[in-house]
Amino acid sequence: MVTVPDDLIEARGSVIHGRGVYARGFIAEGEVVMEYTGERIPLGEAVRREQLRQAREAAGETGDVVCDYLYILDDAWAIDGRGDGNVARLINHHCEPNCASDIWDDRVWIVASRDIEAGEELSFDYGYTFRDGLGHPCRCGAPSCVGYIVARHQRWRVRRWLRERDAAAVR
Structure with a gap:
């Protein structure tokens, strides 16, 4: 899978939620921006980790430990994107996003859903219930x-x- 070059994206501060991912150059609609990577885990383990995350948040903990980086693949599997190197975990939700997530061959890809100009923050609809x-x-x-x-x-x-x-x- 060919994705946009790494030098076309950067992670930095975001007004939406702490940190975000931005286009450093033009990204055309339909281009694969990056892969959402991480540890592939059974859905039951994802539920356990989410409950732990919620408990930490309720206890007043802050930072990365209370951010939700779980991407549910299907009714059996999830990806925990907390690992190093997964810049895609910093892409924020937006109600009018410029990207979409798509699953191909059990891998999650972030794809530009419209043309994206340099300086725009990348976003997709997290699809929560x-x-x-x-x-x-x-x-x-x-x-x-x-x-x-x-x-x-x-x-x-x-x-x-x-x-x-x-x-x-x-x-």
């Missing part, structure tokens, strides 16, 4: 953002939940 996404605030700032990292096709549920929550608070 309604239930899981409510535990992850979204800071992307997009006009269509609902405030939580939830897959595009489930954002209507967040909007409904917010309306019902706000109506109940008024009563």
Whole structure:
């Protein structure tokens, strides 16, 4: 698989979430940007690691130890992207992303979903379910953002939940 040259991307500070990945040059729609790499683990182990991460976060720990780098491949496997060298783990969620993730041959690839100009932060839709996404605030700032990292096709549920929550608070 041919990906964009490493010198076309860089990791640095992000207004979305601490650190992010940026294009240093033009990336054309359809180009493979990079692979999301890491330890391939059974889904049960991914659930255990996520519960540990949530406990650390609830205890007030900060930094990399409370960031979620698990990429669920299917109903049996996940990739824990916490390992060194996986710059793709720093790509932030965005409600109007410029990249998409795709799985080919049990490997995760980040692909430009539109032309990306130099200086733009790379992003993709993490695709969290309604239930899981409510535990992850979204800071992307997009006009269509609902405030939580939830897959595009489930954002209507967040909007409904917010309306019902706000109506109940008024009563």
